[in-house]
Amino acid sequence: MDPALVAQGLLSGLLFGGVYSLMAVGLTLIFGVMRVVNFAHGDMMVWGMYLAWLLSTRLGLDPYVSFAACAAGLFVLGLGLQRWLVDRIVDAPHEMQILLMLGVALILENVALMAFGPDPQRVASPLGRATLWLGPVFVDIARLVTFAVALALTLVLFLFLTRTDLGRLMRAAADNSYGALVIGADVRRVYAVAFGIGAACVGAAGALVSPILPFQPSGGLPLSVTSFNIVIIGGMGSLVGAFVGGLLVSLAESMGAVFLSPSMKELVSFSLLIVILLFRPAGLFGRSGA
Amino acid sequence: MSLLELRAVSKRFGGLQAVHGLSLEMAPGEILGLIGPNGAGKTTIFNLISGFLGPNAGEIRFDGRSVIGLKPHAICLLGLARTFQIVRPFPHLSVLANVRVGALARHPRAADALDRARAVVERVGLGDKAAAPASSLTLSERKRLELARALATEPRLLLLDEVMAGLTATETEAMLTLLRRIHEVGVSLLLIEHNMRAVMSLSQRIVVLSFGEKIAEGAPSAIASDPKVIEAYLGEEYVHAAQD
Amino acid sequence: MKLAALGAVAALLLLPAVLDKYVLTVFIFMFFYAFLGQAWNVVGGYAGQLSAGHAAFVGIGAYTAVLLSMNAGVTPWLGMFVGGILSAALGTVIGYLGFRFGLRGFYFVLLTVAFAEICRIVALNTDAVGGALGLYITYTGNPWQFQFADSRVYYYVALALMLGATGIVTWIERSRFGAYLAAIREDENASEALGVNTFKYKMLAMIVSSFLTGVGGAFYAFSLFSLQPNAVFGIPLSVEIIIRPIVGGAGTPLGPILGSFILTPLAEISRAYFAQRGWAGAHLIVYGMLLVGVVLFLPRGAYPAARRLLGRRGA
Numbered sequence: 005m006d007p008a009l010v011a012q013g014l015l016s017g018l019l020f021g022g023v024y025s026l027m028a029v030g031l032t033l034i035f036g037v038m039r040v041v042n043f044a045h046g047d048m049m050v051w052g053m054y055l056a057w058l059l060s061t062r063l064g065l066d067p068y069v070s071f072a073a074c075a076a077g078l079f080v081l082g083l084g085l086q087r088w089l090v091d092r093i094v095d096a097p098h099e100m101q102i103l104l105m106l107g108v109a110l111i112l113e114n115v116a117l118m119a120f121g122p123d124p125q126r127v128a129s130p131l132g133r134a135t136l137w138l139g140p141v142f143v144d145i146a147r148l149v150t151f152a153v154a155l156a157l158t159l160v161l162f163l164f165l166t167r168t169d170l171g172r173l174m175r176a177a178a179d180n181s182y183g184a185l186v187i188g189a190d191v192r193r194v195y196a197v198a199f200g201i202g203a204a205c206v207g208a209a210g211a212l213v214s215p216i217l218p219f220q221p222s223g224g225l226p227l228s229v230t231s232f233n234i235v236i237i238g239g240m241g242s243l244v245g246a247f248v249g250g251l252l253v254s255l256a257e258s259m260g261a262v263f264l265s266p267s268m269k270e271l272v273s274f275s276l277l278i279v280i281l282l283f284r285p286a287g288l289f290g291r292s293g294a
Numbered sequence: 295m296s297l298l299e300l301r302a303v304s305k306r307f308g309g310l311q312a313v314h315g316l317s318l319e320m321a322p323g324e325i326l327g328l329i330g331p332n333g334a335g336k337t338t339i340f341n342l343i344s345g346f347l348g349p350n351a352g353e354i355r356f357d358g359r360s361v362i363g364l365k366p367h368a369i370c371l372l373g374l375a376r377t378f379q380i381v382r383p384f385p386h387l388s389v390l391a392n393v394r395v396g397a398l399a400r401h402p403r404a405a406d407a408l409d410r411a412r413a414v415v416e417r418v419g420l421g422d423k424a425a426a427p428a429s430s431l432t433l434s435e436r437k438r439l440e441l442a443r444a445l446a447t448e449p450r451l452l453l454l455d456e457v458m459a460g461l462t463a464t465e466t467e468a469m470l471t472l473l474r475r476i477h478e479v480g481v482s483l484l485l486i487e488h489n490m491r492a493v494m495s496l497s498q499r500i501v502v503l504s505f506g507e508k509i510a511e512g513a514p515s516a517i518a519s520d521p522k523v524i525e526a527y528l529g530e531e532y533v534h535a536a537q538d
Numbered sequence: 539m540k541l542a543a544l545g546a547v548a549a550l551l552l553l554p555a556v557l558d559k560y561v562l563t564v565f566i567f568m569f570f571y572a573f574l575g576q577a578w579n580v581v582g583g584y585a586g587q588l589s590a591g592h593a594a595f596v597g598i599g600a601y602t603a604v605l606l607s608m609n610a611g612v613t614p615w616l617g618m619f620v621g622g623i624l625s626a627a628l629g630t631v632i633g634y635l636g637f638r639f640g641l642r643g644f645y646f647v648l649l650t651v652a653f654a655e656i657c658r659i660v661a662l663n664t665d666a667v668g669g670a671l672g673l674y675i676t677y678t679g680n681p682w683q684f685q686f687a688d689s690r691v692y693y694y695v696a697l698a699l700m701l702g703a704t705g706i707v708t709w710i711e712r713s714r715f716g717a718y719l720a721a722i723r724e725d726e727n728a729s730e731a732l733g734v735n736t737f738k739y740k741m742l743a744m745i746v747s748s749f750l751t752g753v754g755g756a757f758y759a760f761s762l763f764s765l766q767p768n769a770v771f772g773i774p775l776s777v778e779i780i781i782r783p784i785v786g787g788a789g790t791p792l793g794p795i796l797g798s799f800i801l802t803p804l805a806e807i808s809r810a811y812f813a814q815r816g817w818a819g820a821h822l823i824v825y826g827m828l829l830v831g832v833v834l835f836l837p838r839g840a841y842p843a844a845r846r847l848l849g850r851r852g853a
Contacts, residue, residue, distance in 0.1 A: 041644050092834055098643035099588045100833050103784060106777070107829025114823040118812070225773050229655065232648055271659050274652045281649055282639045344731060370733035378731070384724035395721040398714050399733030407714070447733050 008140040010262055015141055017258025018251060022151030023213045025250030027227070028234040029158055029243055030205030036241035037178040037198035038094055043105035044085075046227025047112035048203050052078050052210025053127075053219040054120055060127045060214075067127050068149055071211035078207025079200040086199035091192060109224060116221040124218035131215065150212040157208055158247055161201070165243070174198055178241065206231075230270075233277045239287030248288065295358050297322045297451055297482055298343070298374075303352030305338055305506075312338045314506040316352070320451070325483045327497030327514070329490070331526060334503040336486045337379055340453050343484075344376045345369040356451070371399060375449035377440045379456050379486075383428035389439055390415055390424040396446030411446055418442040418472060434465040438472070445476065452476070454485045458492050466492055494518065502526065550697060554690045562689055568802040569696035570757060575782035575794030576703035577750035582780060583788030584707070584716065585743035586723030587636075588643070591650030592779045594632075594657045595625035595748045597771040599755025601661065604673050604765055607683060614684035618756030625752025626745050628653070633744035637737050642726075651773070658771035672766035675759070684760040692761055699757065700795065703750055708791045710746075719743055723789065751779075774822075781825055785832050787839030796841050801828070 027049060034042050042048075052074045059070040067074075085108065093101050134145035165171035176187075177194045210219075230253070238249020253273050260272035280287060298320040305313040313335045320326050328336050341347040343354055345366040354361050361369050375396075384392050390408070393415050397407040415424050418438045423431065428439060437457055444452060454473075458466050470492055477483055487493035493500070494514040502510040502523050510520045517523050554562060574596070581587050599621030606612035606620060632653050636646045662670050679687045686692060710716045718739045721729040726736050759765045769775065786797025808821035836843045 089830065089834070096833075096837075099586075099647075100837060102588065102590075102644065102647060103829055104833040107826045107831075107833065110777070110822050110826030110829065112826075114821075114826065118823075229648075229651055229773075233652075236645070236648060265663060268659060268663055271656060274656050274659075277652050278635070278649065281641060281645055281652075282635060285639075285641065285645055346727070346730075365735070365737075366727075366730040367733050367735045370731060376731050378728065382725050382728040384721055384728070386724060387720060391717070391720070395717055395729065395734065396732045398717055402714055404712060404714055404717065407717075443732060 010259075012141045013258045013262035014255065016144065016147065017255040019144065019147035019151040020216075020258070021251035021254030022147075022154030023209050023250075024230070024234055024254045025247045026154040026157060026205050026209040026212070027231050028238060028246035028250045029161060030202040030209070031231045032235045032238070032241055032243060032246040033161070033205070034199055034202035035235065036243075037174050038090070038195050040090055040094060040199075041098060041101050041105065041232075042199075042202065043102055043228055044109040044112055044224075045202075045206055045231045046229070047109045047116075047224030048078055048081065049206040049210040049227050050116060050219060050221060050224045051081070051112060052207035053214045054116060054125075054210075055207065056211035056214040057120075057125055057127050060129075066129050066131075067211045067214050068129065068131060068153070071153065071208045074211035075204040075208040078210075079204040081207075082200040082203025083196050085203070086196045090199060091195065094195065109228065113221045113224045116224075120221065122220060122222070124220045126218050127214040129215035144216070146216050150216065153212055154209065157205065158243075161205070162243060164201075170194070170197065230273065233273050236285070236287055237276060237280045239289035242287065242289040245287050245289030252288075296320060296355075297324070297357060298484070299353070299355040299358075300339075300343070301353040301355075303339075303342060303349045303354060305335075305342060305347065305349050312506050313342070313349075316503075316506070316508055318501050318508065318511070320482060320484060322450070323477075323480065323482055325477055325496055325498045326485070327493040327500040328484065328486045328503065329488070329493060329500060329517075330503035330509075333505070335506040336503055337455060338506075339503075340376055340455055340486065343369075344374065344453060370447055370449075373448070373450040374453070375444035375447045375451070376453035377444050377455055377457055379459070381433075381436045381440045383431070383436055383439050383443075385429040386427060388425050388427055389420055389431070389442075392428050392439055393442045393446045396443040399447040414442045414446045417475075418445070419468075433460050434462075434469075437461065437469065441472070445481075449481060451482045451484060454483060454487075456486055456488060458487060458489045470496055547701065554693050559689060562693055564803060564806050566689070566692050566696045566761070567806075568798050569693070569700040570754065570761075571778060571782055571802060572795045572798035573696065573699040573703050574751060574754050574779045575786075575798060576700065576707055576791075577747050577754060578779050579707060579747075579783045579788060579794050580710065580750070581740075581743040581747035583783050583790070583793065584710065584719040584723065585740055586719075586789075587740060587743070588647050588780075589650040589747075590647050590773070590776050590780065591632075591652070591654030592747075592751055593771050593773070593775040594628060594650070594654035595751035596755040596758055596775060596779075597654075597657055597661065597767070598625045598628055599752030600759035600765050600770050601667055601673075601755075602752075603756035604675065604759045605667065608673070608675075613682050614756050614760055615682070618684075618753045621756050622749040622752035625755065626749040628657075629744045629748025630741065632748075633741045637740050637744075651776075654771055654773070654776060658767050661767035661771060668765070670767065672764060672769075673759075674765075675763045677763065684756070695757065699754065704791055704795065706746070706750070711791060715739065715742065720789070777825070781829060783839070785828050785840060787841030787843075790839070790841050793839050793841045796844075797839070800840065801825070 031042055031045050034040055055074040055077050056067040056070055059065040059073060060067060093104050131146045131149060136143045136145060165175055174194050177191055234249040234253045235246055237253060239245030256272045256276055257269040260269035296319045300316055300318050303313055303316045330336055342349050345364050348362060356372055356374050390411055394407050394411040397410040401407040401410050415421055418441055420435060420438055423435060431439060458469055461469060473483060473496060485493060497514055500514050500517045501508055502517060504526050510517055510523045578592050582589055602621035602624050603614045603617035606617040607614050632650060636649050641649055661667055679685050718734050721734055722736050722739060730736050782797030782801055783794040785801060787793025804824055805821050808824050812821055
């Protein structure tokens with residue numbers, strides 16, 4: 005095994021992990037605050053990708069600029085979904101939530117199918133081809149930028165949750181929604197914003213990754229499953245866990261691609277998921293014994 | 295041979311020592327009351343006895359046989375049944391179907407179990423509600439349902455966790471009468487109760503717990519006048535109930 | 539009720555005489571997916587363990603039967619049972635891991651999805667079983683090889699599968715097994731306290747469910763004459779399997795049938811409608827809307843709601 009190949013895999017995996025982390029952070033925020041399992045997460049990300057594509061083809065905007073708009077668009081979608089659908093099943097058993105969000109996922113996927121067709125797309129970006137050589141390995145500039153932006157967004161989110169009133173309220177509601185109600189917090193609004201932010205994260209992630217990966221409407225559910233993988237491995241409800249988990253899973257898949265074969269990379273992450281489910285379902289950073 | 299024996303049982307949850315070196319014994323046919331302030335570890339003890347939790351130390355024997363490590367369903371089949379502090383009826387099933395689940399433990403044939411369940415439902419006074427969904431019952435009726443389900447498993451020892459909590463005075467009297475009738479047929483009762491009047495008048499013996507440790511044990515009248523217990527939380531007026 | 543059921547069965551038996559080929563095919567799908575949904579119903583509806591990876595069992599049953607037929611000349615009539623047994627073996631593993639390690643709700647769902655995806659990826663990458671291209675069955679029209687020139691035979695086989703599975707589920711519902719499953723679904727801990735060995739009964743449900751689904755896999759492969767990993771192990775198939783009992787009424791014997799009778803024609807009509815406009819596959823929008831609608835307004839499915847409407851009391 006060529007060490008350069010392995011090093012390349014590690015580097016690329018790490019950089020791509022930024023996107024995974026951002027995806028996972030959004031999902032874990034939703035779960036942490038509302039205890040809702042968002043099965044439509046991946047499909048929302050696909051919409052982020054298509055939004056970036058639209059902005060690129062109609063307005064000529066580079067996704068590394070338009071990701072903010074995509075995030076905003078998905079934020080609105082998230083707010084709407086929460087207000088009209090998710091709010092009604094916040095207290096329902098997990099199975100009901102899963103089925104509802106699965107229904108939403110199917111709708112999102114197929115509206116995308118009707119709007120954009122089934123063929124894979126990619127967004128053109130001048131950064132798309134740029135590479136930087138560091139000795140025997142090269143750095144994909146696009147991935148580097150993606151990683152940097154994802155990291156920045158996660159930090160912004162972290163600051164929001166720890167420094168702002170609304171953010172602190174959100175964490176309070178995550179810890180104890182009843183208590184939050186008692187102190188007069190508008191829990192529904194907190195939930196809506198949380199869901200919106202979760203959607204925004206994944207919208208940004210979608211935009212950021214649109215020049216790197218081809219995307220199509222049917223890619224939504226696999227992305228959802230990957231997000232769950234990461235969040236379970238890292239620890240449901242833990243931001244740090246989601247971030248680290250994203251990097252870890254991306255690295256694992258990258259190594260899987262290097263040592264097994266590219267099409268087997270998910271085998272590694274699924275096997276890792278099963279191991280975690282069995283032995284430490286709280287994930288690496290979650291509280292055990294839950 | 296004692297029916298139930300706990301020897302030096304301890305249980306900790308992380309930093310919290312919920313139960314500490316507890317020993318107690320029950321003879322067949324006894325009614326034993328377990329009282330103590332909130333957080334004394336009473337429900338934890340029930341969970342330990344019935345197999346939902348495992349102790350960190352000590353022995354738990356039912357009929358001389360250790361039950362540590364047995365799953366709850368196995369302990370139930372040995373003759374030890376329990377109710378839950380917050381009642382847990384099967385909400386979408388009818389009262390009769392609820393009780394039948396318990397009856398199936400001793401009568402595997404569905405039809406036999408149904409007959410047996412009907413009898414138990416009558417005995418606890420829910421006969422006219424047999425076909426109603428469990429979710430439509432009042433609290434008092436749900437308590438009786440919980441009791442009926444456990445009874446249907448034909449236990450020799452019944453662990454009752456605050457079975458009188460939330461009941462009115464009339465309902466409490468009715469429950470006491472029912473429990474006495476159950477006892478007369480040969481079922482031993484171990485009760486956790488906060489209703490002092492009720493537990494004092496029903497129990498033959500009382501064990502008092504505080505912060506996971508036994509602080510007193512004896513006849514209700516002795517307990518009521520025990521300075522340690524009075525200090526823990528009893529008041530003067532309950533001495534009279536024990537003298538009935 | 540019995541009379542109505544017999545009447546319905548009789549009608550279904552006589553239907554092929556009047557149906558044209560296309561509608562016949564729709565009915566075959568209707569029966570077959572009702573069968574798969576019924577198989578899922580045992581563990582997902584009655585035992586309340588939501589599995590979103592049942593495609594794994596379809597795939598294993600399918601590949602087993604096809605490979606045995608192609609490489610060892612074993613008739614699929616036998617191969618389907620071998621497929622069922624192997625699927626049950628996988629079901630035992632998944633069940634054991636899930637139930638022994640206390641995985642419930644969302645975590646159990648993920649476990650089942652993980653296994654299905656692993657099967658799919660392994661099949662995609664294993665050339666011995668056809669890899670990404672999958673396997674193709676050459677047409678011989680030989681009934682011993684589960685091939686029939688007359689589509690009506692497929693109709694009757696699918697009908698038999700559906701009725702058989704429904705019979706099994708009805709029998710389970712009336713037995714101690716069924717009563718225990720209902721209790722487990724309602725409240726596992728309370729059931730344990732009443733002497734119910736929840737682990738054993740959940741495992742039994744999983745084994746029965748995966749066995750039946752595996753048997754269905756063989757039918758799937760031999761009626762389509764082909765097998766692709768993405769189709770037969772994929773999440774979309776798992777969704778097709780679970781949506782019928784959920785919409786129709788999980789945990790009831792008629793739920794999967796009702797669900798399939800509603801959804802299959804609906805899917806066909808919307809498939810045709812959308813395909814005309816060049817939006818192939820968009821019929822799944824209807825699935826999505828139905829799922830959302832059912833969860834919000836009819837959480838127990840169409841069948842219990844219909845029963846209430848018709849004035850009969852629920853159990």
